[in-house]
Amino acid sequence: MHPTGVIEVNGVTKRYGTRVAVDDLSFTVSPGAVTGFLGPNGAGKSTTMRMIVGLDRPTAGEVLVNGRHYAEHAAPLREVGALLEAKAVHTGRSAYHHLLAMALTHGIPRRRVEEVIDLVGLQEVARKRVGGFSLGMGQRLGVAAALLGDPATLILDEPVNGLDPEGVRWIRTLLRSLAAEGRTVFVSSHLMSEMALTADHLIVIGKGRLIANASVAEVTAIGRSVRVRAQEAARLRDLLVGPDVTVDAVEPGVLQVNGLDSSAIGRVACEHSIALDELTPITASLEEAFMDLTKDAVEFREAS
Numbered sequence: 090m091h092p093t094g095v096i097e098v099n100g101v102t103k104r105y106g107t108r109v110a111v112d113d114l115s116f117t118v119s120p121g122a123v124t125g126f127l128g129p130n131g132a133g134k135s136t137t138m139r140m141i142v143g144l145d146r147p148t149a150g151e152v153l154v155n156g157r158h159y160a161e162h163a164a165p166l167r168e169v170g171a172l173l174e175a176k177a178v179h180t181g182r183s184a185y186h187h188l189l190a191m192a193l194t195h196g197i198p199r200r201r202v203e204e205v206i207d208l209v210g211l212q213e214v215a216r217k218r219v220g221g222f223s224l225g226m227g228q229r230l231g232v233a234a235a236l237l238g239d240p241a242t243l244i245l246d247e248p249v250n251g252l253d254p255e256g257v258r259w260i261r262t263l264l265r266s267l268a269a270e271g272r273t274v275f276v277s278s279h280l281m282s283e284m285a286l287t288a289d290h291l292i293v294i295g296k297g298r299l300i301a302n303a304s305v306a307e308v309t310a311i312g313r314s315v316r317v318r319a320q321e322a323a324r325l326r327d328l329l330v331g332p333d334v335t336v337d338a339v340e341p342g343v344l345q346v347n348g349l350d351s352s353a354i355g356r357v358a359c360e361h362s363i364a365l366d367e368l369t370p371i372t373a374s375l376e377e378a379f380m381d382l383t384k385d386a387v388e389f390r391e392a393s
């Protein structure tokens with residue numbers, strides 16, 4: 090039976106000298122779902138993932154997997170499988186021998202090596218030297234290594250990097266089936282559109298801080314607004330504005346409303362006898378919703 094596999098990040102800060110890579114970050118990743126870890130470049134995703142698997146030590150706070158620090162697990166590969174940045178693999182070895190060496194040093198049976206090679210689709214090239222592998226084949230090998238110990242928790246840093254469209258579909262299906270088996274699947278990306286197709290839940294960070302911790306549906310709803318056209322736009326605007334509602338006058342007689350749906354706007358207009366000429370829900374693209382969320386947290390901007 091798999092242990093529960095829950096990941097807890099509790100008030101974690103990581104400083105490199107004076108640079109704060111992760112800033113008082115807290116969240117929990119639950120089993121049975123794919124949790125996407127999103128943020129612009131430099132947001133602190135890789136640093137957080139390295140701390141989960143004990144490759145980096147938090148300056149403050151703690152990271153627990155199954156209630157313990159990674160290093161305290163008797164057989165870490167069997168509890169947590171990780172694909173971190175494209176790792177340097179001994180290039181003269183074949184994929185099979187690379188995985189076999191890992192298996193033998195961790196008490197994992199030889200037949201599991203064959204199993205994971207099949208699972209990631211590397212059968213044809215398993216006996217070839219890893220040095221000749223494409224980036225995509227290297228990623229598949231990294232996923233095979235992460236799965237070797239049949240762990241309850243999987244942590245994958247940008248696994249779609251270097252994969253072709255067929256490879257991207259493959260990893261999406263694989264992650265979903267691993268989650269359906271009850272495992273914890275925590276996967277980072279800087280692409281909202283990819284995560285929206287793969288993940289159930291999203292943790293969004295920027296500049297090392299938590300920006301959102303919500304379902305995919307909730308995050309994508311952030312970008313929704315309604316376009317309203319009315320002769321009495323100014324009067325309607327005053328009636329609609331509220332603590333959670335913003336109204337922008339985008340052109341004379343046209344408002345863009347965030348925080349109310351079209352039926353709520355229609356009711357307010359009706360109650361005050363304001364005739365509407367247009368009432369159009371607008372759904373921003375996922376990338377727009379993401380940009381909107383992280384706009385204040387992008388570390389590097391191109392000089393204008």
Ligand SMILES: Nc1ncnc2c1ncn2[C@@H]1O[C@H](COP(=O)(O)OP(=O)(O)OP(=O)(O)O)[C@@H](O)[C@H]1O
Nearest residue numbers: 105108110128129130131132133134135136137279
């Ligand atoms: N070993 C290190 N020494 C100094 N600074 C570091 C180190 N590792 C990361 N950083 C800095 O910490 C911040 C967070 O980096 P991190 O790699 O965790 O971000 P990321 O969200 O994974 O970004 P990317 O998608 O570009 O990999 C960056 O500003 C980075 O320059």
